Amino acid sequence: MAVSDHVGLGHFMEGVKKRNPGQTEFIQAVHEVAQDIFEFIEDKEEYHEAQILRRIAEPDRVISFRVCWEDDNHNIRVQRGWRVQNNNAIGPYKGGIRFHPSVTESVLKFLAFEQTFKNSLTGLPMGGGKGGANFNPKGKSDAEVMRFCQSFMTELYRHIGPDTDVPAGDIGVGAREIGYMFGQYKRITNRWEGVLTGKGQEYGGSQMRPEATGYGAVYFLENMLKHRGMDVAGHNAVISGSGNVATHAAEKITQLGGKVLTLSDSGGFIHDPAGIDQEKINWVKHHKTHTRGRIKDYVDEFPGAEFHEGERPWGVPCDLALPCATQNELNEQEARTLVDNGCKAVSEGANMPTTLEGVKVFHDAKLMYGPGKAANAGGVAVSGLEMSQNSERISWNHERLGEMLTELMEGIHGKCVEYGDKGDGYVDYVKGANIAGFKKVADAMLAFGVV
Ligand SMILES: NC(=O)C1=CN([C@@H]2O[C@H](COP(=O)(O)OP(=O)(O)OC[C@H]3O[C@@H](n4cnc5c(N)ncnc54)[C@H](OP(=O)(O)O)[C@@H]3O)[C@@H](O)[C@H]2O)C=CC1
Numbered sequence: 001m002a003v004s005d006h007v008g009l010g011h012f013m014e015g016v017k018k019r020n021p022g023q024t025e026f027i028q029a030v031h032e033v034a035q036d037i038f039e040f041i042e043d044k045e046e047y048h049e050a051q052i053l054r055r056i057a058e059p060d061r062v063i064s065f066r067v068c069w070e071d072d073n074h075n076i077r078v079q080r081g082w083r084v085q086n087n088n089a090i091g092p093y094k095g096g097i098r099f100h101p102s103v104t105e106s107v108l109k110f111l112a113f114e115q116t117f118k119n120s121l122t123g124l125p126m127g128g129g130k131g132g133a134n135f136n137p138k139g140k141s142d143a144e145v146m147r148f149c150q151s152f153m154t155e156l157y158r159h160i161g162p163d164t165d166v167p168a169g170d171i172g173v174g175a176r177e178i179g180y181m182f183g184q185y186k187r188i189t190n191r192w193e194g195v196l197t198g199k200g201q202e203y204g205g206s207q208m209r210p211e212a213t214g215y216g217a218v219y220f221l222e223n224m225l226k227h228r229g230m231d232v233a234g235h236n237a238v239i240s241g242s243g244n245v246a247t248h249a250a251e252k253i254t255q256l257g258g259k260v261l262t263l264s265d266s267g268g269f270i271h272d273p274a275g276i277d278q279e280k281i282n283w284v285k286h287h288k289t290h291t292r293g294r295i296k297d298y299v300d301e302f303p304g305a306e307f308h309e310g311e312r313p314w315g316v317p318c319d320l321a322l323p324c325a326t327q328n329e330l331n332e333q334e335a336r337t338l339v340d341n342g343c344k345a346v347s348e349g350a351n352m353p354t355t356l357e358g359v360k361v362f363h364d365a366k367l368m369y370g371p372g373k374a375a376n377a378g379g380v381a382v383s384g385l386e387m388s389q390n391s392e393r394i395s396w397n398h399e400r401l402g403e404m405l406t407e408l409m410e411g412i413h414g415k416c417v418e419y420g421d422k423g424d425g426y427v428d429y430v431k432g433a434n435i436a437g438f439k440k441v442a443d444a445m446l447a448f449g450v451v
């Protein structure tokens with residue numbers, strides 16, 4: 001086939017839209033990747049002939065199921081659960097489970113698609129998957145969450161396994177939910193095996209998994225800054241979210257001598273001009289994870305801080321920005337505000353938090369911009385280490401895992417530079433991550449023939 005006969009980006013995206021009607025998040029994620037991959041494969045006939053991108057953008061399977069559970073008032077509740085197994089060319093499907101009322105098939109398909117590239121970038125043998133349910137754990141008792149998790153796993157268990165598909169946590173799924181789900185898997189199958197990661201340390205969890213995503217996003221940021229002769233110390237950071245990723249990102253920024261000014265949740269953001277230090281971060285962790293309270297309560301505990309109801313933190317002047325809450329939480333206008341306020345670098349703890357238009361603003365301004373699939377890969381990388389530990393029946397300590405995480409993030413940064421260096425000192429980390437992530441999966445798929 002002559003190069004001019006290849007399907008163009010526009011035609012390809014029309015097909016994606018037609019096949020996935022209304023799945024806006026999935027279409028957005030595919031578009032962002034396809035822009036770079038089309039350029040990369042322009043003169044690479046074998047990828048065209050084998051329709052590699054078309055195949056990666058069609059999940060291997062989407063499993064959808066009913067989840068029935070009984071609330072504390074004995075009402076029967078019905079939710080929908082999913083597992084999207086996107087691609088297992090380079091290893092078992094791997095990716096988190098999200099419990100949030102906004103979960104749809106489109107959201108999970110975008111996350112599983114992104115995960116495929118992210119997991120490839122880590123260099124570890126993991127394919128891409130993601131799952132979840134439109135269940136809202138907020139305001140539910142522990143007993144209700146346990147019954148929901150047990151019911152969810154009663155269906156999910158038949159689709160997963162340590163060499164098949166290994167889920168973990170994500171929004172709304174932390175240590176408590178993983179414990180309930182692992183307990184149910186073990187009860188049904190009568191097998192103790194590393195079928196989930198993010199487990200408690202008493203039963204095979206990695207000592208570094210809770211910190212890994214947030215710390216990793218800051219290590220990625222550090223690598224971007226170092227590449228331009230800068231570091232985190234002395235810089236102000238604006239962070240969104242107040243969950244697992246946000247609080248650990250805040251902790252690492254603080255440890256490296258930066259000052260964190262904001263955190264947020266779906267109710268608004270808090271701005272603490274004095275800085276959110278370790279003591280305050282500990283309070284937030286406890287308040288959000290154990291008391292299960294709201295971020296607005298921070299201002300009662302720490303006077304001097306302000307709560308901005310219903311707003312996002314991107315208008316607060318800063319040097320560094322870390323979106324760590326959810327997808328599409330930073331739009332074009334907010335990206336412009338960050339640039340105008342002198343922000344130097346953005347490292348995404350969340351998955352796809354910046355809209356396509358926002359990303360363009362960052363690139364046009366030549367701001368250092370680390371997309372989630374590279375910047376937040378530390379979490380799944382340490383999950384990969386947890387899988388190895390479980391298979392080998394060994395345990396690495398916190399210090400050793402910290403060294404491995406640092407090396408893994410350095411390696412991911414290096415791959416992004418290799419494929420994203422524009423030759424004028426600017427690195428397009430989106431392009432670098434997309435191409436490096438794609439190449440390994442694509443070459444494995446070529447080796448398998450038409451499957
Ligand atoms: N946990 C991990 O290891 C990894 C997570 N990620 C990504 O990081 C992000 C955060 O995950 P994680 O910290 O684990 O989740 P958590 O459930 O621990 O925290 C989520 C945080 O985001 C906020 N949030 C959720 N939805 C919205 C919304 N629609 N608008 C505003 N704020 C919102 C929550 O606020 P509220 O309490 O009000 O809901 C909460 O502060 C997600 O994008 C996730 O996919 C990426 C890689 C790995």
Ligand SMILES: O=C(O)CCC(=O)C(=O)O
Pocket residue numbers: 094095096097115118166167168169170197351376377379380381383
């Ligand atoms: O550790 C895992 O497998 C989950 C990671 C994840 O869901 C993510 O990287 O978005």
